[in-house]
Amino acid sequence: MNSATPTPSASDHRATADRLLDAAEQLFADQGVAATSLRQITTAASANLASVGYHFGSKDGLLREVLGRRILPVNVIRLRLLDELETRSAPPSIEEILDAFLRPIFEQPENVRTNFTRLMSRLHHSPDPAAMSYLQEIIGPIATRTLGALKRALPGVPVERIFLRAHFMIGAMLNALSAWDPHHCVVDMAPRNESGDQLLAELVQFSAAGIRQLGEIETLAPKR
Amino acid sequence: MNSATPTPSASDHRATADRLLDAAEQLFADQGVAATSLRQITTAASANLASVGYHFGSKDGLLREVLGRRILPVNVIRLRLLDELETRSAPPSIEEILDAFLRPIFEQPENVRTNFTRLMSRLHHSPDPAAMSYLQEIIGPIATRTLGALKRALPGVPVERIFLRAHFMIGAMLNALSAWDPHHCVVDMAPRNESGDQLLAELVQFSAAGIRQLGEIETLAPKR
DNA sequence: AACTGTTCTAAACGAACGTTTGAATGATGT
DNA sequence: ACATCATTCAAACGTTCGTTTAGAACAGTT
Numbered sequence: 001m002n003s004a005t006p007t008p009s010a011s012d013h014r015a016t017a018d019r020l021l022d023a024a025e026q027l028f029a030d031q032g033v034a035a036t037s038l039r040q041i042t043t044a045a046s047a048n049l050a051s052v053g054y055h056f057g058s059k060d061g062l063l064r065e066v067l068g069r070r071i072l073p074v075n076v077i078r079l080r081l082l083d084e085l086e087t088r089s090a091p092p093s094i095e096e097i098l099d100a101f102l103r104p105i106f107e108q109p110e111n112v113r114t115n116f117t118r119l120m121s122r123l124h125h126s127p128d129p130a131a132m133s134y135l136q137e138i139i140g141p142i143a144t145r146t147l148g149a150l151k152r153a154l155p156g157v158p159v160e161r162i163f164l165r166a167h168f169m170i171g172a173m174l175n176a177l178s179a180w181d182p183h184h185c186v187v188d189m190a191p192r193n194e195s196g197d198q199l200l201a202e203l204v205q206f207s208a209a210g211i212r213q214l215g216e217i218e219t220l221a222p223k224r
Numbered sequence: 225m226n227s228a229t230p231t232p233s234a235s236d237h238r239a240t241a242d243r244l245l246d247a248a249e250q251l252f253a254d255q256g257v258a259a260t261s262l263r264q265i266t267t268a269a270s271a272n273l274a275s276v277g278y279h280f281g282s283k284d285g286l287l288r289e290v291l292g293r294r295i296l297p298v299n300v301i302r303l304r305l306l307d308e309l310e311t312r313s314a315p316p317s318i319e320e321i322l323d324a325f326l327r328p329i330f331e332q333p334e335n336v337r338t339n340f341t342r343l344m345s346r347l348h349h350s351p352d353p354a355a356m357s358y359l360q361e362i363i364g365p366i367a368t369r370t371l372g373a374l375k376r377a378l379p380g381v382p383v384e385r386i387f388l389r390a391h392f393m394i395g396a397m398l399n400a401l402s403a404w405d406p407h408h409c410v411v412d413m414a415p416r417n418e419s420g421d422q423l424l425a426e427l428v429q430f431s432a433a434g435i436r437q438l439g440e441i442e443t444l445a446p447k448r
Numbered sequence: 449a450a451c452t453g454t455t456c457t458a459a460a461c462g463a464a465c466g467t468t469t470g471a472a473t474g475a476t477g478t
Numbered sequence: 479a480c481a482t483c484a485t486t487c488a489a490a491c492g493t494t495c496g497t498t499t500a501g502a503a504c505a506g507t508t
Contacts, residue, residue, distance in 0.1 A: 016485080032350045034258050037465065048487050053467065055485095125349040125402065126256045161426075164400070168430050171399020172392035178349065202385075206392050209437035210430035240455080262496065272457050277497065279455095 017055045019045040025066050029115040032122050033063060033131070060130040067123075067134060070108075070116045075142050077104035082145055094208045097149045099200075101142075102173065106200040113196065117177035124174055150211070162211070169207040176203055241279045243269040249290050253339040256346050257287060257355070284354040291347075291358060294332075294340045299366050301328035306369055318432045321373045323424075325366075326397065330424040337420065341401035348398055374435070386435070393431040400427055 023045035027036040038059055042049045056062040081100035085092040092100075105113060123131050150162050176199065247269035251260040262283055266273045280286040305324035309316040316324075329337060347355050374386050400423065 032258070034256070035350070038467090039465085048485095049466095050468080050488090051486070059466065122349050125346050125398075126259070164423075164426055165430055167400055168396035168427070171395040171397070172434075173395070174349075174399065175395020176388070176391055199388075202388055203392065205437055206389055206434035210396075210434040213429055213433035261494075263494085273496090274458085274498080275456070283496065 016045070016047050016051055020047055020052060020055060020062065021066055021069060024062055025070075025115050025119065028063070028066060029118040029122070032126065033119075033128055034126070063128070063131055064134050066119070067131065068138065070112065071135075071138055074104045074108070075139065077107075078142050079145075082149065086149065092149060092153060094150065094153050094211055095204055097146060097153060098169065098204045098207055098211075101146050102200055102203060105177075106196045110196065113177070117174065121174035121178035124170075154211075165211045168210060172207060173203055240269070240271050240275055244271055244276060244279060244286065245290055245293060248286055249294075249339050249343065252287070252290060253342040253346070256350065257343075257352055258350070287352070287355055288358050290343070291355065292362065294336065295359075295362055298328045298332070299363065301331075302366050303369070306373065310373065316373060316377060318374065318377050318435055319428055321370060321377060322393065322428045322431055322435075325370050326424055326427060329401075330420045334420065337401070341398065345398035345402035348394075378435075389435045392434060396431060397427055 020041060024036070024041045027040055027044060030036075038052050039049060041062075042051060052059065052062055056065055078101060081103070082097075085096055085100055105117065108116065123135065147163065147166060150166065151157075151159060154162055244265060248260070248265045251264055251268060254260075262276050263273055265286075266275060276283065276286055280289055302325060305327070306321075309320055309324055329341065332340065347359065371387065371390060374390065375381075375383060378386055
């Protein structure tokens with residue numbers, strides 16, 4: 001009687017709050033938070049306009065729940081991986097640290113990963129005040145622990161330099177994960193058929209090579 | 225009679241259009257395009273609300289002129305540097321190619337560079353349709369030429385891989401140049417007192433190391 | 449002084465936004 | 479059957495947005 005997928009397509013029997021979260025996540029990722037109206041969201045979710053206020057209080061409340069629903073599970077995995085790395089005998093390599101930070105994102109289902117990272121990169125570059133304070137409190141501890149592990153893996157390297165290169169990596173990650181639609185890219189060739197595993201490997205390799213390269217900075221700038 | 229700086233501060237005698245461009249650039253960079261109203265811009269520029277329509281036609285027209293005023297001169301320098309590299313006898317190194325792409329941005333005055341790159345990174349992650357088509361037409365050729373030079377500097381490497389890593393570099397650059405305000409950063413330590421030259425050198429070094437690292441991808445992902 | 453064209457201004461326009469309200473609806477427990 | 483609670487709904491609220499309009503202020507030329 002029932003098919004393999006739970007309530008596959010036609011009339012959506014999930015709770016209204018879930019449908020609102022899904023629609024908001026998709027639209028926020030597609031258009032940005034400020035550019036998405038509650039009317040768009042409720043129409044896409046086949047819900048009433050006032051249901052956002054009823055279930056989430058406000059648009060900001062909806063945004064917070066959209067974010068937390070994806071970030072919190074990822075952070076649990078991140079902490080577990082970091083714990084495993086630090087309780088081992090051998091000190092972890094840079095690749096292993098970066099992998100612990102990046103892999104939990106890539107192990108999400110494809111569409112979840114895509115929408116979530118696109119939304120994150122938008123927020124990272126458009127400081128919605130309500131979202132930023134929330135993000136700060138839930139991913140700040142993870143960032144601090146990851147940076148601490150990197151510091152221990154790079155003894156003698158100034159902390160500002162490590163931090164700067166970690167910043168480079170964050171930018172590379174957000175850009176790689178979010179800017180894949182052709183309308184968005186300024187140059188028309190885009191390797192869209194990249195698998196998640198391969199993308200993760202490329203990103204870890206790229207970032208590890210850049211972070212490890214910590215020679216004499218002053219003499220390296222080519223004087224043209 | 226006249227001081228060294230042309231009309232230094234008090235009552236602003238520059239043309240209204242210039243004041244509007246400056247105010248719009250600052251506010252767009254601070255808050256994003258969609259979140260900035262024409263009333264904020266005209267108030268900051270001490271101009272009338274309708275003056276935007278008079279001088280630029282619409283808000284999109286204002287945005288296009290804000291962008292073109294900064295990008296077009298940078299692109300002229302980029303083309304000149306690329307020409308110099310390609311008419312030399314020795315083939316250019318990866319560092320030289322990246323430097324030709326990045327240096328013209330860093331040689332802008334400090335506040336121009338900061339505001340412009342913050343605005344660019346916002347647009348790069350919030351596809352305003354009008355701005356994107358304009359950006360595509362004015363920086364598409366530059367991107368194509370830079371990618372062509374990278375391809376020639378990395379013979380035998382698949383083009384998709386080069387493109388992917390160039391994408392990483394763009395993300396690193398945008399993130400490094402734009403995310404320096406403490407309210408914005410999820411982790412509170414930020415090396416704000418970095419000089420432009422040092423930041424450029426770090427960025428070129430980081431990206432060149434990552435791009436050059438083109439070994440066997442499949443075996444590099446640490447299996448945790 | 450009179451005319452012409454450019455620039456600026458105050459006021460209003462319609463549309464879209466997030467939010468709130470109060471009643472209708474449906475399920476649950478007694 | 480009634481009462482209770484959570485949920486949904488249509489409608490309206492006040493605000494803000496980008497844009498438009500018609501006229502005032504000012505310059506330069508004849």
